[in-house]
């Protein structure tokens with residue numbers, strides 16, 4: 001299959017018209033302002049607490065960082081990204097003893113620490129999604145691993161790279177300021193030691209600050225009328241409350257819901273996984289839907305140890321080769337047999353979201369969008385037909401059909417989601433794109449009709465973008481970052497738009513490294529990108545220190561202004577690839593449909609995108625840059 005072969009389907013004008021109508025129903029003037037961040041809300045502040053932390057165990061440990069410590073590497077975030085940063089630094093020759101990992105969570109795992117909802121699993125094949133499988137020798141139990149295994153894998157990586165006792169948990173980083181005389185970041189940390197102990201303020205200095213704070217770690221909640229009157233129990237899926245539902249994070253027996261009317265708000269990728277479990281246990285389940293997900297076949301199966309040993313993991317380098325093979329199918333540049341062979345690989349128009357080869361000239365944009373629709377149509381029709389085949393009531397089935405192309409919302413995959421709508425204890429409450437009206441003391445109100453419930457599960461996602469926020473790595477980590485001359489990273493991002501070199505560093509912020517996604521390559525397998533960028537950063541730092549020779553304690557590395565401007569220029573040349581996103585039904589991937597009013601702001605917004613030519617082009621370009629060994633675009637100073 002080659003690009004340009006748009007399959008047998010052609011873009012259907014009637015369907016495209018329907019997409020526009022469905023989108024228009026959903027555009028809301030308040031855009032991102034329709035949500036509040038948990039951190040900003042008095043009512044939901046409790047969701048900022050860590051339900052999983054073991055304070056007694058952590059308090060019994062020797063301190064990992066103390067006030068006044070000077071360290072070499074501070075890794076912010078103990079998810080897969082932070083672990084990959086650390087592992088690649090060690091592989092590049094740095095010592096684990098020089099690394100400290102800090103996370104506000106009570107353990108390793110990031111996404112897989114916080115999220116413990118019933119049904120949690122990865123949607124990307126675990127053989128390519130779970131990082132460092134080859135190095136750890138771990139064989140995932142299933143093609144798509146479940147949450148507990150994904151979390152345990154984070155602990156396994158920490159153990160193998162000697163990080164277990166080098167992590168300070170329950171610790172929020174608040175700010176980081178560059179001290180140019182000392183060539184150090186001065187970092188303010190606050191350690192929460194449990195409800196009965198005072199918070200501990202810790203100030204440390206670090207030569208390098210590596211930020212892996214994730215993109216989906218700040219839950220958000222819609223601003224709903226009457227929320228403060230609601231007297232029932234409620235929680236967000238990323239802080240699942242097993243005291244309310246029964247069961248535990250490893251045993252999804254939700255027996256306390258047997259006599260409860262449960263409502264779940266939201267039908268995104270999380271809800272698709274959690275709903276089958278709620279439907280199994282609740283006396284009655286109301287699924288409040290604003291926009292249906294596209295729900296494709298999952299194809300879950302246990303890993304066959306023989307197939308693993310003799311086929312999947314038989315050769316050295318298999319894991320990254322399999323990731324690259326997957327990427328090649330995602331960007332429609334297939335390289336050999338489709339090894340993963342799942343719904344993502346068949347979502348041929350997904351490269352509308354993550355980029356594809358070729359620069360789209362402005363006059364070719366309509367043709368480009370037609371091409372994407374043509375790619376999408378066959379798959380979209382199959383998925384809609386699947387709904388009709390599975391859901392018995394035709395009216396309900398119609399409401400569960402998605403009317404937008406695959407690049408607008410994350411596709412989902414599940415065998416058990418659609419069949420729940422055949423159960424007598426499950427009601428789909430479709431809001432026809434409007435969302436729920438609000439809440440009363442004991443009900444969710446839709447179109448004037450109250451639906452009485454005892455428990456409300458908020459499956460309403462995350463603040464990937466914040467209304468009025470800069471979108472900088474600092475803002476995403478919820479810290480203030482002041483670089484050379486006190487330059488505020490958020491101010492720079494607001495004034496100029498995003499500015500990075502390769503998506504990992506920004507001019508004015510020496511020795512401050514991060515992991516995209518802005519201005520880096522993207523694919524449907526996030527950990528591939530984290531792994532790739534972390535190894536890129538490790539290479540840059542190792543090369544910078546090699547050049548410095550003996551004393552490396554004052555080495556600095558920072559993108560030059562010219563280097564950064566060139567990279568942003570290259571990014572902008574490719575941004576027209578994403579022109580189809582402007583026609584999307586709103587969602588977190590498209591800033592809820594917000595479009596900046598003037599051309600200047602639109603140009604700035606364009607800078608916050610990903611590499612338009614796709615992940616393979618990005619990886620080739622970066623590897624060629626690395627092979628030259630020049631660190632072109634970076635300025636390295638030592639012993640200044």
Ligand code: FAD
Pocket residue numbers: 076077078079080081082102103104105109110111112113115121122123124129171172173174212213214215216217270476477478479524525526527530
């Ligand atoms: P995270 O895992 O989010 O970790 C960031 C950590 O930084 C968090 O633990 C957070 O507490 C910490 N942190 C942030 N700010 C601070 C601060 N100021 N101070 C201290 N600590 C801080 N991607 C896929 O490719 N495939 C999938 O199948 C997939 N499934 C997913 C399922 C769910 C439910 C969710 C929410 C996301 C999923 N993702 C998936 C995306 C997933 O987030 C990434 O794959 C990946 O795990 C991100 O890792 P990370 O380390 O970059 O960020």
Ligand code: NDP
Pocket residue numbers: 026121122123124216222265266267268269270271273288289290291410434435436459460461462586587588
């Ligand atoms: P999403 O942002 O995808 O979904 C939020 C849901 O809440 C949407 O259905 C949204 O509707 C709905 N919603 C928001 N406001 C209202 C309202 N006022 N009334 C009614 N409904 C409302 O969050 P998720 O947690 O589901 O997923 C976030 C991301 O996390 C995914 O896209 C994916 O990247 C990742 N994820 C991955 C998984 C995996 O791969 N295994 C599993 C789970 C999550 P609308 O669509 O109309 O905005």
